[in-house]
Amino acid sequence: MPKLTLWAAGLFVLYGGLFLHPDVARSEEHPRVVAVNYALSYFAERLGPDEIEVDFPVPDGIDPSFWRPGIADISAIQSADLILLNGAGFSTWTTKASLPRSRIVDTSRGFSDHFIQTETVTHSHGADGEHSHTGLASYTWLDQDLAILQAEAVAAALETRGLVDADLLASRLKGLIGDLQALDDAATDLANIAQSWVLIATHPRYQYLAEAYGLNIRYLEWEAGSAPSEGQLAELRDLVAKTGAKVLLWEDNPPPNARADVRALGLAEMVFPTLAQRVEEDYVEQFGRSINELSSLLRGVIQ
């Protein structure tokens, strides 16, 4: 009998230790949710911080719109409990492999009538090779009203699949919507500040931001994080002369000399991260900071 008790105690310690080990607990106990961009992964993390493991598989420095996953990446994604798509043509890789339909949720499906059509352009830059801007603007979450709808779609998917307790989910969703609503309120004033002045952006990413907050943005086709060529700077000079623009938005941090070149053309400039990729701060902090910075910049050059 004492021998049996010792064996039982040993087994208890062994299995107890296994379950308490954080790595084992994570992989065995937490359903895995894959998100195709940082914005959606942030929403999922806010909604299920303790119950789900959120995986945003696109490596740092890679544009999630045009990421080309490897075979192992797709295998890992196929085995997820839930796959959160952005829709609106974002992340073309999702159409390049078989994904389990029953575990896919298109978070923008409910507002497809709000999608913004763009001109289709196929071009090539950087290591990502040739890609197309498919005729639909994809960065829907930059309109915080649409971001709220996407957060609600994430919450509904988590609830339907029983991945997060419904009461907890409702409370967390309320908090998240409150934060997104506050960002929307802060951005609403941009139209008054910008008036009809033209802004220039280095890549066509901000269509939903422009539409929601009354901004007139013209787009270049510069590679994110790179210095513009002489030809591209000449193109910018022409666009400034034509539009009278005073502000340029970078999609990503360019080299310092590139920022100086732009300022030499009489433009104020700032980095406005799209939040498709991870940033140092979280989604709410970064978007709030970008809106404040843009407001200050516009006030400085226009008013």
Added chain:
Amino acid sequence: MIKRVIGQLGCVAALIVLGVTAEAHQLNVFASTDCTTVLVEAKFSTGRRPISGDVQFIDGEDKVLATGTLNDDGTLRVPWTDLDTSTGLLITVSTGAHKDFWIMTPEDIAKKCQS
């Protein structure tokens, strides 16, 4: 003389239109297997099929297993036995100006061929 100028303008206009068309479509690739062959199908977003294109079959360790050329109907069939599919297949198609890919994971293949 006038006719020649009009003709030249027509050629320039045609080139511009072709240039715009070339920019406005993209290549879509799909691959499937019946466990005896791998069928690769390529199509432009306009619905037109490429009449030629280079195809590569790459494994999960980035090793090129086989190469081929699209037939004039935009397809290519490769015998299953020519490919080691144990680590999955990345199938790339390049028509020169356009490129696309399709991924078959080991799980996709197992589901299809080991059931």
